[in-house]
Amino acid sequence: DQQVKQNSPSLSVQEGRISILNCDYTNSMFDYFLWYKKYPAEGPTFLISISSIKDKNEDGRFTVFLNKSAKHLSLHIVPSQPGDSAVYFCAASVGGGSQGNLIFGKGTKLSVKP
Amino acid sequence: GAVVSQHPSRVICKSGTSVKIECRSLDFQATTMFWYRQFPKQSLMLMATSNEGSKATYEQGVEKDKFLINHASLTLSTLTVTSAHPEDSSFYICSAWARGNTIYFGEGSWLTVV
Numbered sequence: 001d002q003q004v005k006q007n008s009p010s011l012s013v014q015e016g017r018i019s020i021l022n023c024d025y026t027n028s029m030f031d032y033f034l035w036y037k038k039y040p041a042e043g044p045t046f047l048i049s050i051s052s053i054k055d056k057n058e059d060g061r062f063t064v065f066l067n068k069s070a071k072h073l074s075l076h077i078v079p080s081q082p083g084d085s086a087v088y089f090c091a092a093s094v095g096g097g098s099q100g101n102l103i104f105g106k107g108t109k110l111s112v113k114p
Numbered sequence: 115g116a117v118v119s120q121h122p123s124r125v126i127c128k129s130g131t132s133v134k135i136e137c138r139s140l141d142f143q144a145t146t147m148f149w150y151r152q153f154p155k156q157s158l159m160l161m162a163t164s165n166e167g168s169k170a171t172y173e174q175g176v177e178k179d180k181f182l183i184n185h186a187s188l189t190l191s192t193l194t195v196t197s198a199h200p201e202d203s204s205f206y207i208c209s210a211w212a213r214g215n216t217i218y219f220g221e222g223s224w225l226t227v228v
Binding site: 034041043044045049089091101102103105 | 118120148156157158159160163205207209216217218219220221222224
């Protein structure tokens with residue numbers, strides 16, 4: 001039973017437009033969420049995180065929104081660039097960002113077309 | 115720069131032999147490190163939690179006698195795949211919580227068992 005779900009395996013967006021990557025979770029104990037970008041045969045690269053006490057966190061072109069009542073979060077990338085093309089993983093943790101492990105979604109492959 | 119370093123990045127070994135993968139935290143101490151495994155086009159699956167100075171905690175279904183984890187110091191955890199089998203061929207990634215409440219990942223190690 002997947003606790004973190006990314007229901008869209010792929011997403012294609014035109015350069016300059018907004019990319020919206022979605023993630024749903026089932027475990028109400030999760031209180032810390034992270035997004036990672038990953039290229040094949042490389043370790044994930046941290047992008048942005050959000051604590052459950054917030055509903056939005058922004059860092060440059062990346063914004064993460066958290067809707068706790070819906071157990072849903074999303075990553076917005078605007079404007080999208082071809083270099084953003086990669087697999088994006090949503091991850092969740094219990095413990096407020098301390099020592100707990102991460103539970104990952106299956107990832108969404110983003111393709112940004114020039 | 116990288117805050118978690120993994121070595122080797124690629125290794126090929128013969129069936130029946132053992133191979134060791136190292137995970138080092140750079141410029142910070144990590145009492146806890148995590149080992150993940152990723153099959154092609156799949157999500158990262160947590161294998162075990164490595165605890166400095168004590169036994170690792172393995173996830174259900176992961177053979178602790180096959181995947182030996184040693185966290186002998188605050189900056190080094192090792193994963194040894196014993197009696198390697200072709201089905202052990204996979205991408206192995208380590209991670210650790212670092213400053214700023216973020217988990218950083220190593221570059222990953224691609225293991226091929228022939």
